[in-house]
Amino acid sequence: MAKKIRIGVVPYMNAKPLIYRLNQHPGSIELSFEVPSLLPAMLKQDQIDAAIIPSIEYFRSGRYAIIPDICISSYEAVESVKIFSRVPIQQIRTAALDKSSLTSCALTKIILHERYHLSPQYTQWDKHDDISQADADAVLVIGDNAMKVSDNGYFTVDLGQAWYEYTGLPFVYAVWVVKKDSRIPGINKLLKDAKEGGMQAVQDLAAIESRRLQLTPERCLRYLTNSIRYNLGAEEIQGLQAFYRYAAALGLAPGGAEIVFNDT
Structure with missing residues (x-):
């Protein structure tokens, strides 16, 4: 029997479009829910194979590769x-x-x-x-x-x-990562397909989250489609790099870090 891919995720509404479709693979994927600050340690200790981690932790660690095309970001107000x-x-x-x-x-x-x-x-x-x-x-x-x-x-x-x-740039709060030396065939496609499937189901997700949080469906849908963005494009990468420069200047992250993408 193939080993399950262990994926660490945050429990917040903003991550739900990224993980909604992963629940359809119970035989091959195991999800672990934790607050953002705890997931990097779980990945470091090999308790999980991939995780959504805080962008600052990516720069502090130096041991991770980013899954391309996916992030949790905002362009202007984020609300959360x-x-x-x-x-x-x-x-x-x-x-x-x-x-x-x-x-x-x-x-x-x-x-x-x-x-x-x-x-x-x-x-x-x-x-x-x-x-x-x-x-x-x-x-x-x-x-x-x-x-x-x-x-x-x-x-x-x-x-x-x-x-x-x-x-004048978007802000990237979190990225999908794996360890640089890990080889998880198909992980990039798996997570990108999950994101695209989640966005297709965003109205259903908004209804589910409105009941969980006791917020209106309209507010949840606006949040998931307008306040939060999920594509890691050129502007998001610029925002990520700007955040790193400010963080390093204030001593919140070490110098010399680079953005490295996973290729599997």
């Missing part, structure tokens, strides 16, 4: 990566970061430093459902939770919008 602040943004002195997302934490530091010229004290935050209890001026919230937190009473920054306004 937001800073909620009790004080005007320019007055932020302390910020609590959602520790489940490495890329969004790095993006927060880049946006606050480069665009707002701020270097607040950062702490970690993991009580996603009640940001009012955070002992900080501002809180970073990601994923499905960010879409459910009310803006009322807070100054907010949509980090996808802030990045686009600052750079």
